[in-house]
Amino acid sequence: MEEQLTQELQNNFRKILKYFSYTEDLATKEMIFDNKNCTILFLDSMVNKEQLQTFVIAPILEAETGEIDKVVEATEVQAVSSISEIGSKLMEGCCVILIEGREVAWTVSVAETTSRSIETPANERSIKSAHDGFVESIGTNLLLIRRRVKTPQLKVQSYTLGRQSNTKVNLVYLANLANSEMVEEIKRRVSSIDVDQLLSSGEIEEFIEDNPYSPFPQMLHTERPDRAVSYLTEGKVLLLVDGDPRVLIMPITFFAFYQASDDYNSRWMVGTFFRCIRFLSYIISICLPAIYIAIVSYHSEVLPIGILYSVRVSLENVPFHPFIEAFTMQIVLELLKEASIRLPTPIAQTIGIVGGVVIGTAVVEASFVSNTMVVIIGLTAISSFVAPVNEMGTSARLLGFPVMVAAAVLGFFGIAIVLMVIVMHLCKLETFGMPYFSPLAPLKEKDLKDTLIRMPAWKMVTRPSDSLPAYKKQQWRTRGWKKS
Template sequence: MSFFKGKSSLSSSSNGDGQLCDDIEKNIKMLEEHFCHTEDLMKKELRFHNQKCVILYLDSLVKKELLQASIIEPILEMKSGEMEKTVHAAEIKRTSTISEAGKQLLDGFCMILIENNPQAYMASVGGIEGRAIQEPNSERSIKSTHDGFVEDFSSNLHLLRKRIKNPQLKVRYFTLGNLSNTKVGMVFIENLANKELINEVERRITSIEIDQLYSTGELEDLIEDNPFSPFPHILATERPDRAVSYLTEGKITIILDGNPRVLVVPITFFAFYQTPDDYNSRWLVGSFFRIIRVFSFIIAISLPAIYIAIVSFHSEVLPIGILYSIRVSLEYVPFPPLAEAIAMQIILELLKEASIRLPSPIAQTIGIVGGLVIGTAVVDAHIVSNMMIVVIGFTAIASFVAPINEMGTSARLLGFPTMIAASLFGFFGIVFVLMLIFMHLSKLDSFGTPYFSPIAPFKKEDLKDSLIRLPLWKLNTRPTDAKPAYAKQQGQTRAWKKK
């Protein structure tokens, strides 16, 4: 049987549907069987109202000091009263099934069994420390906030609620994975998000049947519209300010427990080239850098191909001085320009991967010294030309400009078919491939939203915050790509000018 097929034999074979009874020893035995007699299921016997009381918990998921202070000591000190009023847990609930008790234990609860009582009390004693909130390394900002999402679900939800202090901010919980039981949260603003969009996202999430789900990348693969497209259809961010800005546009964020990246749907192409710093600078500055980023996408795709086309077919477009310099550098190179470009692109990816996987001090050495040594060596050995090193360097810089790493990687990948077309047909091949790419962009959808909006289809009103950013007082309406319930987002923000 396939490991990723619906209900696995591992999850269905466990004895998790038993009902608790008056026999405390039988209840303990059923719970131990439910957890396959794992050795980190701890038991502690006490007396409560002259009755036997047993506390069970998973040693790796509870905070011992909290368990002792809020559960054990109150039970030992209290001579009469109800259990709910005795313990000092932040949350306490009752259950009568082994399966529900098992789920609560895996969430950091402890189970309190009392003799001759067919119900169990579940008290929250979780609190294992996670990673502190800090700025994400992959999405650094100069003028914006410096906090980021972490692996803890509650902390990530706190970062959103801290910024949107509104009762309309709504969360829906799901549990995915028959074995992993991963907690997933869909967050949106109730009176703003489009109802059809909410239902569509919920339908895609609830239709997932899988044994394990640990990362947002896996969830993205399962719910995106066009999995074979080179472009990312869902934006994954570690920045709370970016996620909040999309929530206020009527979009939906998806939080996955144990993962510091939050998914945003639906999304458009131009969103991958926008940063929070655009709104913390004057609008002219923000617009200038946004245009630079979008232009870098074209450079990353076509610059090596343009060089190959000029050298192979269209040398007459260059001034004689530059053409002479290129011809001299190519005189002793035995490989065609296409082979040079592909080889250098692969070396660039190898250097990038090596710098990511190695420890930071070594990675810096590999990135700087390795690049210089390899670049100098291949030129001196007449394997590639000087001009090719310059072209690949500009291409790498242009692809790294993208604020979201996935889009920069997609641009570099698309450079390979563009280079092949340029080596075969020159400028005509480049134009043909670029035409196919933009046709593909115009055809894509993200949860019912045109991916290349507001260019295709053309929406004049949405241009004010896509390729450029107009002043804030001009942004009176929300973007229409997510079809929000109402478009207006601000009134007369510069009313003081009329006084």
């Protein structure tokens, strides 16, 4: 079926040209080797000319005769015979050497590797942890991971997805640790993808996640190699997509979204304190506006006089229902955020000032929104940005809306019911067969040491069991000196 090379050079050349739709960046270099016509084909844009010259063309011209794979001085020389294979090699940045009278062509890897240098990821900053970040090149990313776990057990499974884009996707896991059933399931799901183009890890996440209708992110994106590796050693699977600096980690639990690398590099009490603050922030960002709405429009009895009077005063002359107030303020906030996020920094700052100061105070002075509501929304917004992973903060803000609606319709009862449903949903969620809300539901006391609190590092003798690693123990001797 597949078109094979023939002995005729010109014929082969035409076939390849046709395969590439007569593209004009397919360059050729004619030469004589072994007294035969010889053509070197390469995609002009994809190869490093210098390498091509020194490792391929120069040796061939010098040797004049011999076996190609011995003559060429590159690391990767391969003989291929089908047109499609040649095509894919060319697209990877290899050059192809065709020789008159041979049914085989040699591909030599001389790819141009232009990639961004390794920098600190902008959206996952840290103070006390490593400052390197993943980049767009999958090779570099693998390098960053391999450098951190130098074990023969690190297995890379490679896929090429996307009919048009032919994106390289790598599944990375520790063969002796990751749960094999789960790995098989992930492989099954990844290999079942058949699309035209696959450009980012976000798409692949949506293709393989269990519960697309859930507001909770079920995979963790990270640009931090240290973070990725720490999950790798918990027996989780990484998914790298070429051209995307964000690495997907799966299966993940709810609590992973509230862990930050810095926690482990601070003293454990400090780490624990920050964890608690973060969970508090999550609760605040979901509930606070709702509780305020419920109190103001239903249960003002719960406020003692002092607070009640000041709230009452701030509400005077505000013509809107507190729900409308909260809703519009949240929308305004999202608008400000969206507006400033993609603008160059100086303009974004201006918008921040205009939005925060001008709108914030003017809206109160025009008594469209009450003072207390501005305080509440401000607090909510800040809390939702506390989450170390942006997605979770956003999803918390999003979840705030149904809770607000329920509070506006049914007061405390509505809040209780919606929160209960959210917790039920969390209990129901499973990703790749692993419970999402572990270690709280199901309760695993031993795993609690690294969720709401961060126990001292030497207490973490066992790794979290939420992804059912093949063996649990991860520390053998930590403070052994103490016993002697």
